[in-house]
Amino acid sequence: MTDYSHLLSPITIGSTTLRNRVVMGSMHTGLEDHFWDLPKLSAYFAERAKGGVGLIVTGAHAPNLAGAMWPFGSTKTDRMNGILRGALWPFGSSMTNGLQSFRHRTITEAVHNHDGRILLQLLHSGRYGYTPKNVSASAIKSPINPFTPHALSTRAVDWTVTDFAKAARLAQKAGYDGVEIMGAEGYLINQFLAARTNQRTDKWGGSPQQRMRFPVEIIRRIREYVGKDFIVQYRISLLDLVENGQNWEETVELAKRLEEAGVDVFNTAIGWHEARVPTIITQVPRGAWVDNTARLRPELGVPIIASNRINTPELANQIIATGQADMVSMARPLLADPEFVNKAATGRADQINICIACNQGCLDHAFAKQRSTCLVNPRAGYETELILGPTRTKKRIAVVGAGPAGLSAAVSAAERGLHVTLFEKSNELGGQFRLAMQVPGKEDFKDTLKYYARRLEVLGVTVRLNTEATGADLAEFDDVIISTGVAPHVPPIEGFDHPKAVSYPDVLNGSVIPGRKVAVIGAGGIGVDVSIFLTHSEETLEEWKAHWGVGDPRIDRGGLTEPKARTPEREVWLLQRKTTPIGNGPGKTSGWAHRAHLKQSGVHLVNGVQYDRIDDAGLHITVDGESRVLDVDHVVICAGQRSVRDLYETLDTAGRRGLHLIGGANVAAELDAKHAIRQGTEVAAAL
Numbered sequence: 001m002t003d004y005s006h007l008l009s010p011i012t013i014g015s016t017t018l019r020n021r022v023v024m025g026s027m028h029t030g031l032e033d034h035f036w037d038l039p040k041l042s043a044y045f046a047e048r049a050k051g052g053v054g055l056i057v058t059g060a061h062a063p064n065l066a067g068a069m070w071p072f073g074s075t076k077t078d079r080m081n082g083i084l085r086g087a088l089w090p091f092g093s094s095m096t097n098g099l100q101s102f103r104h105r106t107i108t109e110a111v112h113n114h115d116g117r118i119l120l121q122l123l124h125s126g127r128y129g130y131t132p133k134n135v136s137a138s139a140i141k142s143p144i145n146p147f148t149p150h151a152l153s154t155r156a157v158d159w160t161v162t163d164f165a166k167a168a169r170l171a172q173k174a175g176y177d178g179v180e181i182m183g184a185e186g187y188l189i190n191q192f193l194a195a196r197t198n199q200r201t202d203k204w205g206g207s208p209q210q211r212m213r214f215p216v217e218i219i220r221r222i223r224e225y226v227g228k229d230f231i232v233q234y235r236i237s238l239l240d241l242v243e244n245g246q247n248w249e250e251t252v253e254l255a256k257r258l259e260e261a262g263v264d265v266f267n268t269a270i271g272w273h274e275a276r277v278p279t280i281i282t283q284v285p286r287g288a289w290v291d292n293t294a295r296l297r298p299e300l301g302v303p304i305i306a307s308n309r310i311n312t313p314e315l316a317n318q319i320i321a322t323g324q325a326d327m328v329s330m331a332r333p334l335l336a337d338p339e340f341v342n343k344a345a346t347g348r349a350d351q352i353n354i355c356i357a358c359n360q361g362c363l364d365h366a367f368a369k370q371r372s373t374c375l376v377n378p379r380a381g382y383e384t385e386l387i388l389g390p391t392r393t394k395k396r397i398a399v400v401g402a403g404p405a406g407l408s409a410a411v412s413a414a415e416r417g418l419h420v421t422l423f424e425k426s427n428e429l430g431g432q433f434r435l436a437m438q439v440p441g442k443e444d445f446k447d448t449l450k451y452y453a454r455r456l457e458v459l460g461v462t463v464r465l466n467t468e469a470t471g472a473d474l475a476e477f478d479d480v481i482i483s484t485g486v487a488p489h490v491p492p493i494e495g496f497d498h499p500k501a502v503s504y505p506d507v508l509n510g511s512v513i514p515g516r517k518v519a520v521i522g523a524g525g526i527g528v529d530v531s532i533f534l535t536h537s538e539e540t541l542e543e544w545k546a547h548w549g550v551g552d553p554r555i556d557r558g559g560l561t562e563p564k565a566r567t568p569e570r571e572v573w574l575l576q577r578k579t580t581p582i583g584n585g586p587g588k589t590s591g592w593a594h595r596a597h598l599k600q601s602g603v604h605l606v607n608g609v610q611y612d613r614i615d616d617a618g619l620h621i622t623v624d625g626e627s628r629v630l631d632v633d634h635v636v637i638c639a640g641q642r643s644v645r646d647l648y649e650t651l652d653t654a655g656r657r658g659l660h661l662i663g664g665a666n667v668a669a670e671l672d673a674k675h676a677i678r679q680g681t682e683v684a685a686a687l
């Protein structure tokens, strides 16, 4: 049994003792935005508190309101100047009145019932507010929001400070153990701190010290309003990763002044949302940013929390054991597995469902204003709706196909107490996931397969590898779940059977090693992944940072430096027939990074392509009416998939009862692991 004693040891923050050093960081779920969803939000937090986490931070709540859709004014201050708008979007979550505070008691009580502690996060969106009436330090538009902000007047800045303090007091009345002030990721407080966004000439702008006045005053006033026995946590930006951000000297000075003003504990963050360096997605190496936390720690007299790309108890424990931080924040890993802490504490760390940092169920949903959930745990955010309750029926269940859909169905059904047999034609579990994990930057996907393999073992599921199930094999089962997955679609291109033409599974599983020049047909998620696979070479953490232009904040302002050019392994052409920009498919929070990676690797992106033929000369194409030949060694076909459902059709035709079809076998187009795993869980819940 691995020892996680550093991570699991108690710690005192201000006057509050936490049972361990695991923080569930803030994640906006979308359930915060409507009071009628608060019972669902309470259940979501309660499950994590029950799972043993020491401290929870809620999603973002504005200290004053969004205005564009708010016809009659709102708070007193809003009516006075009409522009104090802090919410992320009109009617976004806020903490501005007694009724809201009263309603939040359901959350705090749910967490306290399981001996957890919880902070309300206060976040003023500033120029990231999705409303034409958003505000900032200066009227400078963000590159990621179409709306130019209004500059707050000198008096309005002061009112905003008071609004933070009032919101903190409302949080206290709601029973929260404290507040986290979001001072990072490019939101309003950052906008005051950086010369990039603060060009004011009043007392809130000018020198770095004057720019620091805003957060320092917020903390000082919060303390006045809430007294000393209430946790005040401040999320500080260690690296802004934008031009004209703060430098290290300023960050240290800010932290010291905030501590003096009343901060009990610092949480940390990396990068503004508009930064063009990925900070948390799968391709960011684990623990990539901890060196910055470790550098700030000796400057402080209060605890500091490490965050970003920490997703295993081993790494979290090591960070504390080596003195790099006092606590570790893991937001997404606690979505992926609410039992993370209890499993680590009871020798079951090998059964933790690890967050693979894909963002597909959580942040991509949050930014699309959908309810956040989790690709590997579809119950996240749906605790009261997707219930895997125990069942007394003695049904025997067969699951055919061990890709993400089948694995999820088998494990979920077994968790309910059903007797499950899993059939898999090949000699290993994983299906398309096994291919995805070969892609550089998607190595974490291996952990999902490890998790499923271990859960199958623990739950006593009979696994029959190398077995192509037949109707006769399945006759004895009460229910049969068909999850036979997909096969690559072979497009009708002349010469598709030429030796130069290869399928993406053969490339990713290593059966074919492509030559130095490669064309990729199809620029969906898989075409992009394959292009990265073909061009990428191994890199250390230092090389990764150099390729993305991450510098040393003591030398480079904002932690940004000139990116170092990559040396791609191959010359690759990524092609599609559509005329839309290439690589727009993958999620909002990661797609831009994939596109940037392709650019860094010199991949030629060509859209509006007509495929003419493949022959010894290479791939013949026509673009804009002009024919040309790509003189390539191989052509990798990534032109989508078709469902494999022969078995389903045979059984269905034979009138087999209790038959279910899920995953890619059900619908191949647009299918991804998020839908597959969700379908697997849902079918098991309904058995």
Ligand code: NAP
Residues within 6 Å of the ligand: 360, 491, 492, 521, 522, 523, 524, 525, 526, 527, 529, 575, 576, 577, 578, 585, 586, 587, 638, 639, 640, 641, 669, 670, 671, 672, 673
């Ligand atoms: P996809 O996203 O549907 O892309 C298939 C590509 O093939 C399209 O770009 C299409 O572009 C092209 N195509 C289709 N029919 C063709 C034909 N007859 N001839 C030539 N080209 C053709 O499918 P995928 O890339 O296989 O991905 C499968 C699923 O996995 C998707 O749902 C995807 O979102 C998911 N996935 C996600 C990620 C991620 O990082 N989030 C990564 C991998 C996969 P044109 O028609 O314009 O040529």
Ligand code: SF4
Residues within 6 Å of the ligand: 332, 333, 335, 336, 354, 355, 356, 357, 358, 359, 360, 361, 362, 363, 373, 374, 375, 376, 377
């Ligand atoms: Fe992690 Fe992906 Fe789940 Fe988000 S959706 S919590 S990134 S595994």
